Amino acid sequence: xxxxxxLKFNIAARDGAARTGELETARGVVRTPAFMPVGTAATVKxxxxxxxxxxxxxxxxxxxxxxxxxxxxxRIANLGGVQKFMNWxxxxxxxxxxxxxxxxxxxxxxxxxxVTFQSHIDGSKHELSPERSxxxxxxxxxxxxxxFDECTPFPATEDEAADSMxxxxxxxxxxxxxxxxxxxxxxxxxxxxxxYENFRRESAxxxxxxxxxxxxxxxxxxxxxxxxxxxxxxFTPAMLPExxxxxxxxxxxxxxxxxxxxxxxxxxxxxxxxxxGRTGQAFTRRGTVNMRNARHMDDPRSLxxxxxxxxxQNYSRAYLHHLFxxxxxxxxxxxxxxxxxxxxxxxxxxRAAIPEGKLDDFAAGFTEEQASGDIEAL
Amino acid sequence: xxxxxxLKFNIAARDGAARTGELETARGVVRTPAFMPVGTAATVKxxxxxxxxxxxxxxxxxxxxxxxxxxxxxRIANLGGVQKFMNWxxxxxxxxxxxxxxxxxxxxxxxxxxVTFQSHIDGSKHELSPERSxxxxxxxxxxxxxxFDECTPFPATEDEAADSMxxxxxxxxxxxxxxxxxxxxxxxxxxxxxxYENFRRESAxxxxxxxxxxxxxxxxxxxxxxxxxxxxxxFTPAMLPExxxxxxxxxxxxxxxxxxxxxxxxxxxxxxxxxxGRTGQAFTRRGTVNMRNARHMDDPRSLxxxxxxxxxQNYSRAYLHHLFxxxxxxxxxxxxxxxxxxxxxxxxxxRAAIPEGKLDDFAAGFTEEQASGDIEAL
Numbered sequence: 197x198x199x200x201x202x203l204k205f206n207i208a209a210r211d212g213a214a215r216t217g218e219l220e221t222a223r224g225v226v227r228t229p230a231f232m233p234v235g236t237a238a239t240v241k242x243x244x245x246x247x248x249x250x251x252x253x254x255x256x257x258x259x260x261x262x263x264x265x266x267x268x269x270x271r272i273a274n275l276g277g278v279q280k281f282m283n284w285x286x287x288x289x290x291x292x293x294x295x296x297x298x299x300x301x302x303x304x305x306x307x308x309x310x311v312t313f314q315s316h317i318d319g320s321k322h323e324l325s326p327e328r329s330x331x332x333x334x335x336x337x338x339x340x341x342x343x344f345d346e347c348t349p350f351p352a353t354e355d356e357a358a359d360s361m362x363x364x365x366x367x368x369x370x371x372x373x374x375x376x377x378x379x380x381x382x383x384x385x386x387x388x389x390x391x392y393e394n395f396r397r398e399s400a401x402x403x404x405x406x407x408x409x410x411x412x413x414x415x416x417x418x419x420x421x422x423x424x425x426x427x428x429x430x431f432t433p434a435m436l437p438e439x440x441x442x443x444x445x446x447x448x449x450x451x452x453x454x455x456x457x458x459x460x461x462x463x464x465x466x467x468x469x470x471x472x473g474r475t476g477q478a479f480t481r482r483g484t485v486n487m488r489n490a491r492h493m494d495d496p497r498s499l500x501x502x503x504x505x506x507x508x509q510n511y512s513r514a515y516l517h518h519l520f521x522x523x524x525x526x527x528x529x530x531x532x533x534x535x536x537x538x539x540x541x542x543x544x545x546x547r548a549a550i551p552e553g554k555l556d557d558f559a560a561g562f563t564e565e566q567a568s569g570d571i572e573a574l
Numbered sequence: 575x576x577x578x579x580x581l582k583f584n585i586a587a588r589d590g591a592a593r594t595g596e597l598e599t600a601r602g603v604v605r606t607p608a609f610m611p612v613g614t615a616a617t618v619k620x621x622x623x624x625x626x627x628x629x630x631x632x633x634x635x636x637x638x639x640x641x642x643x644x645x646x647x648x649r650i651a652n653l654g655g656v657q658k659f660m661n662w663x664x665x666x667x668x669x670x671x672x673x674x675x676x677x678x679x680x681x682x683x684x685x686x687x688x689v690t691f692q693s694h695i696d697g698s699k700h701e702l703s704p705e706r707s708x709x710x711x712x713x714x715x716x717x718x719x720x721x722f723d724e725c726t727p728f729p730a731t732e733d734e735a736a737d738s739m740x741x742x743x744x745x746x747x748x749x750x751x752x753x754x755x756x757x758x759x760x761x762x763x764x765x766x767x768x769x770y771e772n773f774r775r776e777s778a779x780x781x782x783x784x785x786x787x788x789x790x791x792x793x794x795x796x797x798x799x800x801x802x803x804x805x806x807x808x809f810t811p812a813m814l815p816e817x818x819x820x821x822x823x824x825x826x827x828x829x830x831x832x833x834x835x836x837x838x839x840x841x842x843x844x845x846x847x848x849x850x851g852r853t854g855q856a857f858t859r860r861g862t863v864n865m866r867n868a869r870h871m872d873d874p875r876s877l878x879x880x881x882x883x884x885x886x887q888n889y890s891r892a893y894l895h896h897l898f899x900x901x902x903x904x905x906x907x908x909x910x911x912x913x914x915x916x917x918x919x920x921x922x923x924x925r926a927a928i929p930e931g932k933l934d935d936f937a938a939g940f941t942e943e944q945a946s947g948d949i950e951a952l
Contacts, residue, residue: 238896242903244884267871267896275874275892283888493645496653506622510661514653518616518645525620525903 203340203382203409205441209551213433213460216550219410219441221339222380223279223287226254228441229457229546231539232289232465237262238272238282241470242528243536245284251505251533252540255287255340257465260332261296264322265315269335277337289340289465291445292329292371292386295347295414306346308363326370334376342412343371345386350418357390364388364414365402372406382409384443390415391424393431400435410441413461417446426455433460450479450542451566454559457546469539473532476520480538483569487531492517499571505537506530581718581760581787583819587929591811591838594928597788597819599665599717600758601657604632606819607835609921610667610843611914615640616650616660619848620906621914623662629883629911630918633665633718635843638710639674642700643693647713655715667718667843669823670707670749670764673725673792684724686741704748712754720790721749723764728796735768742766742792743780750784760787762821768793769802771809778813788819791839795824804833811838828857828920829944832937835924847917851910854898858916861947865909870895877949883915884908 205228207217219226233240233248236259240248248256258278263269275281279288294311298304301313301322310325324332329344345364348357368385375383385403389395403411413432416425425447433442443463444456453464469479476488480500487499495513503509507516507530519527542562549558583606585595597604611618611626614637618626626634636656641647653659657666672689676682679691679700688703702710707722723742726735746763753761763781767773781789791810794803803825811820821841822834831842847857854866858878865877873891881887885894885908897905920940927936 237900237902238893239900239902239904244904244907266900267892271872271892274872275890281890281893281896283893494649494652512653512659514645514649515616515659515661518659522615522617522644524615524617525906526617526622528903529622529907 201377201379201381203380203441205410205439207439211550211553211555212458214457214546214550214555215460215462216547217462219462220380221255221287221382222378223285223339224254226287226463227543227547228462229453229543230254230463231453231543232257232463233536233539234259234465234467234470235282235284235288236467237266238278240532240536242474242525242532243470245282247529247533248284248536249286251536252544253286253536255289256284258288258290258336258338259296260290260293260329260336261300261324263290263336264293264324264332265317265320269332273335273337279337287339288337290333290336290338290342292342292344293324293332294329294345295446297324298347308366310344310367326367327374330371330374330376339381340410341375341381341383343368343383343385343408345388345414347418348388348390348415350390350415350420352390354392354395357388357392358395361388361390361395361399365399368403369406372408384408384410384412384441386412386414386445387432387436388415391420391428393428396428396432397435400432404437408440410443410463411436412443412445414445416444417448417452422449422452422455425452426459429456429459429461450539451563453542454546454562458555458559469535470532473535474528476527476531478516478531478538479535480571481565482571483566485571487513487516487527488520489517499534503534503537503541505534507534507537579755579757579759581758581819583788583817585817589928589931589933590836592835592924592928592933593838593840594925595840597840598758599633599760600756601663601665601717602632604665604841605921605925606840607831607921607924608632608841609831609917610635610841611917612637612843612845612848613660613662613666614845615644616656618910618914620852620903620910621848623660625907625911626662626914627664629914630922631664631914633667634662636666636668636714636716637674638668638671638707638714639678639702641668641714642671642702642710643695643698647710651713651715657715665717666715667762668711668714668716668720670720670722671702671710672707672723673824675702676725686744688722688745704745705752708749708752708754717759718788719753719759719761721746721761721763721786723766723792725796726766726768726793728768728793728798730768732770732773735766735770736773739766739768739773739777743777746781747784750786762786762788762790762819764790764792764823765810765814766793769798769806771806774806774810775813778810782815786818788821788841789814790821790823792823794822795826795830800827800830800833803830804837807834807837807839828917829941831920832924832940836933836937847913848910851913852906854905854909856894856909857913858949859943860949861944863949865891865894865905866898867895877912881912881915881919883912885912885915
C-alpha cells in the first residue's frame, strides 16, 4: 500500500506514545499531528480557501452525506472534483457518509447491504453502502477515503457494540474491495467497538488483516465524556499498526486533542472552531471567551496580540463585539479565521514539542494557561 | 475652503457635462467619477476591507444613524475613529443621519431644532440636529461630512417641497456653522427641492452662498423613476459650483450612474451591489443574473472570465449556484466582491472615456451590451 499506490507516512520523531511526521498525498503533504477544518458542503463555512490555507491547515475534510445530496457527487465529478469546485489547493479527506446519515436523515433503514434514507433537504430517497460510498468518494476526488461504517451509538450494551462493530468490519472489507487505489490516494479503516477494550481489539485486528493506509478511531466524542474517551485512547491506538496514521474522528476541544496526541493519535477533525466562530466564541491560549459579552465593548486590544491571524493583527475586541452584536457577517469570518488559526497554532506547538521530547511539558503548560481562564492578561 | 482646510478637487478632463478628476482627502485620493460602497455599521457587509480595496474602491460610506446608535459615536471616537475601528485605510464619507432617521426610526418628531426619535434597535430616545450631526461625524472621524438635511419625501406637493427644502437650507447654514474644518476634511451641502426646477435653483443658490467643499443632490432615487430623475439631473448639476464635486446620493443602478455622469455628477453611493450580492443577484456587462437559477447548476464557466475579481478568477457559476442553494456564507462574500468589482470597473471605464471625449460612445456600448441580456455569451 505504501508503494506506487496509497499514501506514504513518515514518522520523524516520537515522544512517549505521540508521533510527529508527514503524510504524503497526491495533492500535498500533511504535517502530523494534524487538525483538519471541516468543509461540509464544499466550503469551510464563512471563510475562503485562502483564509483556511493562511491559518496553516494542510488538509480539510468534506462530508459525503451533504455533497451526495447537494450538489451531488456526479455533478462535482463533472466539474472536476471537489477541490477544483471549491478552489481548495491541498488534499481533502472525505468521511463515508455513515455518521451523518444516521444523525441527519429521515426514515433510515439499515440492513446488511447498507442504509436507505430520505434526504433532510428535499425528502428524496437515497442509499449508501460500502460500494456506493467508495463510488461517491471517488467521484468527489477525495485524497483520503474513509471506509463505510456504522458509528456505534453511545451508550450501547456489549451486545449492541459487538454487533455494530462486526457489521462495520464486514463493511470495511467491502469498502476495501470496492476502493480504487491510486498514487497519493488512500483508504482508512475505522475501529469501532464502543468503550469495550476486547471489541476494540477485535476491530483493530480485523482492520489490520484487511490492510488500510490509515486507521481511524470511530465512535468516540459521542457523549461519553473526556475521561472515558481518554480511557479508550489509553489502549486503542496501541492496537493499531505502528507505521500508519491514526485519526480520531470528530475530536475535539483543544484539551481533547492534546490528550489524544499524548495517547498516540495523529489526525483530528472537528466543527468546533468554525461553529464556535459563528456564535461568537473565541478560542484563546487562556481558554474560550464569548465576544458578545459586554465587557469587550470598549476594549481596544486585539483578542491575542501574539496570534498572527488577520483578526488579531487588525481588529480590536471592541470591533468583534460590535460585529456580533450587530449580526454582521464579517464577524463570523474574522472569528472563524481566528479560531482556525488558534487550532493550527496548537498543532504547530505540538509538532514542535515532540522531537524535543517535551510534549508532556507542552501539555502541562497548555493546561495551566488554559486553566488561568483570563484573557485580560493576554 | 480649498486651502489649508477642506478638500482639493482637481478636474483633469471634461466631456460634455461630464468631468473626471481627483478629490484629495487627508486619507487619500478619490478618483472621480467615483462609486462609494456602503459600509453601514462599520463594515461593508460580507466582505473584508481588503476585499473592498481590491475591487478598486477609493472611498466608502458610513451611516451616521446606525453608528450613533451602535456602537455609538463616542465609543468609536475613543477607539480611534471609524476607519481605525473597521481597518479601512482610505477615506470615508458619512451621511448626516437625516435620511435613515426618517426611514428607520420610530416615534419621530421633527421641529425647527432637529429630530427626536426612538432607536429601531432598543427603543432608546435620541436626537439629531445640524449641530449634533456635525458632532457625531467629527467623533466618527469622517473625511467627508454631510450637512444635516431633511430628505424631501416623494411625491411632495410644491408647498411641501419648498417648505422641506427651506428647512434643509436653514439646517445647511447651521451645519456649516457647527462644522470643524481640517486639512483634507470637508463638508458637503445637499440640494433639495424635489422635482421642481425653481426650488432646486433656490436650494443650489442658498448652498453656494454658504459655501461647501462639495454639493450633493438629495431627494432623488426615492421612487420617481429614472426618466424623472434624469429630467431633474438635466438642470440641477449645472446650478452647482463648477469647481466642486457633485454627489448624487443613494444612486444607483449601473445605467443610472452612466446617465448621471453624462449629466455632470462626480460621486455615487448605493447598497445595490452589496445587497444584491447577498441575495444571489450578479451584475455583469450583460445585465443582471440570478445565481439561484437552476440553469447555472452544471455550468463550469466563471461568471465573467474578463472580470479580475477573485470570484470570477477562481470559481464557477455552478459553485456560486451551489453556495446560494446551500445558503453558505461564502457565497455572499464572493458575489458581493464580484458586484463591487463590476461597479468599480464601470467607474474605471467611465473615467477612461471622458479624457478621450468618448463618454457617449462608452454609454452607447454599455447600453447595448446590457440590453443584450445574455450572460451565456460572456
